[in-house]
Amino acid sequence: MFDKTNITIRIEPYRAAIQAYILSLRDVRNVGILVFTVIVLLISWSGVKSIQTNYGLQKQVAQLQQENRVQSLENSDLGLQNNYFSTKQYVELTARANLGLGEPGETELIMPESVALAHTVKQPSSISAASEVPKQSFWEQNFRAWTDFFMHRNADAN
Numbered sequence: 001m002f003d004k005t006n007i008t009i010r011i012e013p014y015r016a017a018i019q020a021y022i023l024s025l026r027d028v029r030n031v032g033i034l035v036f037t038v039i040v041l042l043i044s045w046s047g048v049k050s051i052q053t054n055y056g057l058q059k060q061v062a063q064l065q066q067e068n069r070v071q072s073l074e075n076s077d078l079g080l081q082n083n084y085f086s087t088k089q090y091v092e093l094t095a096r097a098n099l100g101l102g103e104p105g106e107t108e109l110i111m112p113e114s115v116a117l118a119h120t121v122k123q124p125s126s127i128s129a130a131s132e133v134p135k136q137s138f139w140e141q142n143f144r145a146w147t148d149f150f151m152h153r154n155a156d157a158n
Contacts, residue, residue: 022028084090095101102108136144148154 025034100108
């Protein structure tokens with residue numbers, strides 16, 4: 001079953017090709033080409049790594065510039081708030097709201113809340129409309145929520 005001569009005959013052409021290849025590697029021209037190829041690959045790899053490093057640094061610079069812009073906007077906003085807090089209008093409104101002060105010649109009317117509310121007009125509220133909806137059991141609410149979900153309906157609109 002196992003025939004050594006048959007295997008040797010099959011391997012012999014490959015052996016000869018390998019030996020010829022090894023002999024060709026001893027040639028100075030081939031060694032020079034191989035060394036040149038390795039040097040080109042190393043230079044290319046170095047270039048790719050430097051491009052990758054530059055890209056990462058550029059991303060960091062862009063992020064820091066964006067944070068700097070946000071911080072400058074926050075600073076200008078705080079400056080505007082400081083300017084508003086130093087205006088006469090803000091001081092007057094704060095004195096009226098917090099201290100109960102007013103301008104000379106103004107009179108303040110103090111009345112009970114019940115009297116003030118007695119002369120107001122009742123407005124329909126959305127809370128009363130929601131209370132008119134009949135109460136559903138937990139299982140009905142759950143089923144409705146699942147059908148709304150699968151039908152891509154907004155549950156608040158129903």
